[in-house]
Amino acid sequence: MRHREKVRQSIRENIADIIAEESIIGRDRDRIIKVPIRGIKEYRFIHGENAGGVGQGEGEVSPGDVIEDNRGTVRGDGKAGNRPGIDYYETDITLDELINIMFEDLELPDLEQKRLREIESERQTKRKGYRQVGIRVRLDKRRTAKERIRRRFARERSSGPESVERFPFHEDDLVYRHVTTDIKRESNAVVLCMMDTSGSMDTMKKYLARSFFFLLCQFVSTKYRNVETVFIAHHTQANEVTEEEFFSKGESGGTLISSAYEHALNIISARYHPSLWNIYAFHCSDGDNYDADNDAALRRAKELCDVCNLFGYGEIKPHGHYAYESSMMTVFRRLVAPNFLTIRIERKEDVFPSFRTFLSKDRNPTGGREE
Amino acid sequence: MSGLYSVSDLEYWDKRIQEKVREFGLDCFPQQFEVCDHNQMLSNMAYSGIPSHYPHWSYGKTYEKQKTLYDYGVAGLPYEMVINSNPTLAYLMRDNSLLLQILTIAHVYGHNDFFKNNFTFRSTRAEYTIDTFKAHGDRVRQYIEDPSIGLESVEKLIDAAHAVSLECRRNLAIRKRTPEEEKDVIIESSAPPPDPFQSIHRRKPTPQLNLSKVPLVPDDDLLLFIRDHNPNLSGWEKDILTIVHEEAQYFIPQIETKIMNEGWATYWHKKILDSLELPEDLHLEFIVRHNQVVRPFSNGINPYHIGLVIWEDIHRRNNTPGYEKLFEIREADRDTSFLRRHLTEELVRELNLFEYETKGDQKIVTNVADKEGWLQVKEALLKNVGMNTVPVIKVEDGDFGHNHTLYLIHYHDGRDLQLEYAEKTLAYLSELWHGEVVLETALDGKRYMLIYNDGGFSTKALR
Structure with missing residues (x-):
């Protein structure tokens, strides 16, 4: 999602603040944390402070009443959306992802x-596909048999079903498992x-x-x-x-x-x-x-x-x-x-x-x- | 709760509601419903209900924001989401209770009737809505996939275009004159009035008309003006500007009739559900839900509530049995005229409306619904409905100082522009215009030019 990338960008810009937040330090790596994000603003022409507005009161309201501190939450609809404000919301991110973002930013040190x-710690073999050639122990019998059936059908289609009585395995039918060695360092x-x-x-x-x-x-x-x-x-x-x-x-x-x-x-x-x-x-x-x-x-x-x-x-x-x-x-x-x-x-x-x-x-x- | 009713239940209630709709004389497009879960509902909301909409990150932002609110239970999902198209499409959320579905269906028919009949919606060509959005989406996706264009450039252009998409003509029922017609009008109006004594009067000098100015009269449609008068734009760029402009225009009627439209739908869902003779448990739930919908927001405006109260008042004062009068108003008004005509002093008082201004961190009440203040409250409300919340900015000159400078004027109505936003928006404009952009406005009562060019942002006091 494109917005996700924007969010990553925004996290990257504020990483120092986010990292310093107490809640993040010392958590499990795959724990999902909620990161508050200062909204990526979409600018348009809007009215400024002296615009004023209209509200609906509960009970008595008289001129001079303070109805809201802007630090509080804005409830209401329509007008509030048009006012500038830091729009905060949260996004889910795993700590792992956060750390990746963090280190992306660091131009990782040359290793x-x-x-x-x-040090080479493990040497193990790993399957990797199939080949036409190989040693006998790695012969894949099931695939080989399938290969033969396939060839027989092809033959029957081209020269009629009665044309062959005996249909032996051919060298082309043989399928071997292919194995590579995988060294873990x-x-x-x-x-x-x-x-x-x-x-x-x-x-x-x-x-x-x-x-x-x-x-x-x-x-x-x-x-x-x-x-x-x-x-x-x-x-x-x-x-x-x-x-x-x-x-x-x-x-x-x-x-x-x-x-x-x-x-x-x-x-x-x-x-x-x-x-x-x-x-x-x-x-x-x-x-x-x-x-x-x-x-x-x-x-x-x-x-x-x-x-x-x-x-x-x-x-x-x-x-x-x-x-x-x-x-x-x-x-x-x-x-x-x-x-x-x-x-x-x-x-x-x-x-x-x-x-x-x-x-x-x-x-x-x-x-x-x-x- | 989803197990408590089946699709056939919904069909049954839909049929009964349709009977009532006909009985009351509402006139609707054919109606389609789609059942979806809450995640689909959230994405539908983000994409204004149109899944084939062109992609842009801001919709992803809307989605996450809604999801945050929803996950924390701050905002429940709306019961309804209707798309103005023919046939009209509406979404029903699977997890809602049966009563909520019935309420939504009835409410949707109210909107449907409004879409079909209100004059502001005539320009939206409801038959083509879905296809148009789809075609727009396809075209934008095509540009994104085009290796010579790519996501970055498309996104950059859409970012800039979104910034000014609402700077366009507001009353779409009036046809825009072509430059030729405009020229004729200017020539005609500059001719001196017929003078019966012209043989004895000295002839007045004919005024010099400047007919080469572009635009001849200030132009409201910023995006279209830029599209037509910036020679450096390539074909796809012009196309995207057109798409963004058309989509903005599609939503203008909804912005312009928010209070009327929601009030109307609420008025009719109430009428319809009252006449359905619901079983008692459903009826009790209806009362609870209805009251949640029309609950006044403290210190804000609930369009459902205000709209409903005004419509009920009109019906009460009208004193005739049928709904003819209501239908007439529903066709011919939009929020501004609707409030101006039908929001009476009594209603301002009943709704307990007040006006406030912002001082530093606080909002302070300036006028309340009493004898002296109610008119000011009403005027302030008028300034805050529909497109009146968007500053009016028009193109004055497309070649200011013969310099390829775009000269804009803000039609100041007592409300200044928010400077930070103005600066950033001008930057976008300059990007679209490929050159200098000047905006004339007033700040604290003094005239200023806000200038954006290669050197960045600057201001200059006028006179």
């Missing part, structure tokens, strides 16, 4: 460099989500981080067949936790960022060797690190850059926070690696644009690690 990390990716769960991370900050991780996981899973996610929560110590704990658990205490990086490096060397896995690591924090730890963190970050496809650091600073808090941004400024990126997220509208910049880094063909 060529990662081909080395694809497996590409593996792991997303390392690291988050600061120290006392200074409040709900809002966690929500922003969560939106970002959500996008990252969704993106990576569209690109790779086998995706694993590792959640590392840290304060002064780092632990691997489940997704639920990751987002719900509040801890208190100080922050040692290096602990998280060290833990991530351990996990990578134990389970996800870079020659087999595409590694995406992202760390969200509010930038409040224990000063003495900065150098260690920087060193670890460098090591992470060496093993990861992409390593990002996101500093979450909702409005009004950054004026007086310390920032890791300044520390990380010293780290120069082509696959490292720092972003700053202040509002939920920032999530998508920063995600986009994060991935555009990935497109850069000179990876900063040895293959």
Whole structure:
């Protein structure tokens, strides 16, 4: 339907808003969600504000009464339709489709460099049509018999039914099943989500981080067949936790960022060797690190850059926070690696644009690690 | 509920209703009904009831919008959907109860009679409606499939044409003069009146007539004017402009008679159902449903309600037994004249109508149905019925400043144009015209020229 395409276009234009909506984050992929769409307007000449109108009152109405706030719903018919207004309605879309739209927009990163990390996981045979030649075991008896009957009818029609008494199989009758081999390649990716769960991370900050991780996981899973996610929560110590704990658990205490990086490096060397896995690591924090730890963190970050496809650091600073808090941004400024990126997220509208910049880094063909 | 009655039930009631229709003296086209489910009904609504209509995304939009409203139960589906054609086609929704079907059938006959007899509908050539729409649809599809044209360009043109399709002549019962006739009229009216003393009076100088101007008199039909006077349009483009124009013209009578027409159909379904002597359960349901139809919208206008009240009032005041008077009015009026003649002070009060104006985010009542205010309320209502909601814009000059600039004038009636929409619509016009378009209008009491050309949109104050 043509209108569907228009809707997709409209979604694409407003994707940042839609993605930031709380309802979308953390849902099943095939769940249908309703996306409010600002109507695609059809313009014509219409009267403006000073046009006025006529209504029908219930009970007493006297001059000066306010009958409607335009923010409310407009009921009534005829006139209301001629007024401009943002016409909102909803369309059904699966989360999957939404994510596709989203990534269509991103001019997907070039994946060529990662081909080395694809491994052949399955080799299987698959039927593909029928052929006149083949080996005996693949002979399709049923079709072969049919072929013979067909040929006999043709003969009878051309030279009369009594012309043949015996009608043997002919080489032309034989039909074989054709088989091709199908190689499935497996590409593996792991997303390392690291988050600061120290006392200074409040709900809002966690929500922003969560939106970002959500996008990252969704993106990576569209690109790779086998995706694993590792959640590392840290304060002064780092632990691997489940997704639920990751987002719900509040801890208190100080922050040692290096602990998280060290833990991530351990996990990578134990389970996800870079020659087999595409590694995406992202760390969200509010930038409040224990000063003495900065150098260690920087060193670890460098090591992470060496093993990861992409390593990002996101500093979450909702409005009004950054004026007086310390920032890791300044520390990380010293780290120069082509696959490292720092972003700053202040509002939920920032999530998508920063995600986009994060991935555009990935497109850069000179990876900063040895293959 | 669909199991509760069968097609033969519908046929039985249709026959009985037809008897009543004849008894009351209504004069209808042959009538056909089609039973459909709610999804078909939604798509029928989106395509104005005509499935073979040419495709355009805006119909898909209408569909989704209706579906949203329907899914949330905000808007029930209408009970009826009638197409003005001969034979008249109407849809009955399968899930409706038997009573609703009976009500719809009776209501549809009311519309049918109105379509056949009201003067505004004479121009629609009801015999050819379905075929015309089909032919239009086929042609548009053909252009879409033509590899040298394609969906993109067709859609772009239709987008632009839709924007101005309602800027056309409103009273289609009056024939449009050809440019030659127009010329004769101008020459005739410029001749000085016969003067019995011409031998002694100094002869007045004959006024210089400019007969080369295009158009000679301001032209209402924007799309047709562009079609005929933009030499850069190719054949298929002209054809699409014609199609969009003709479809808009087809709907103008319905826009122009909304209140009368719905009132008329409601008046007759009530009369017919009252005379059918329905069994009690059906009758009770009828009362409920009928009251839902004519329920006044708070702060809006329900054409069913207002129409019905006026028709009943006319019949009451008329004092003659038959319906001759009603039939006469049904033939000769449209909403504007109907309201002007028959909406009395008492009715304005009975309907509790009021006028409002928009201030910022709020709507504020300015006049109510009292001795001082009722006339203003009535005037405001007149401005908001039928085609009066569409600003009047005419082509003044097709070659303004000898520059191939299209000069339009907005006939301002106290209501300004909505600027954002005007800008976008001018952009469409400029696309259709392949050149500069100027619209003269007034904003806050000052005259302005709104200009759209290669450089985009600009405004210029006049004088």
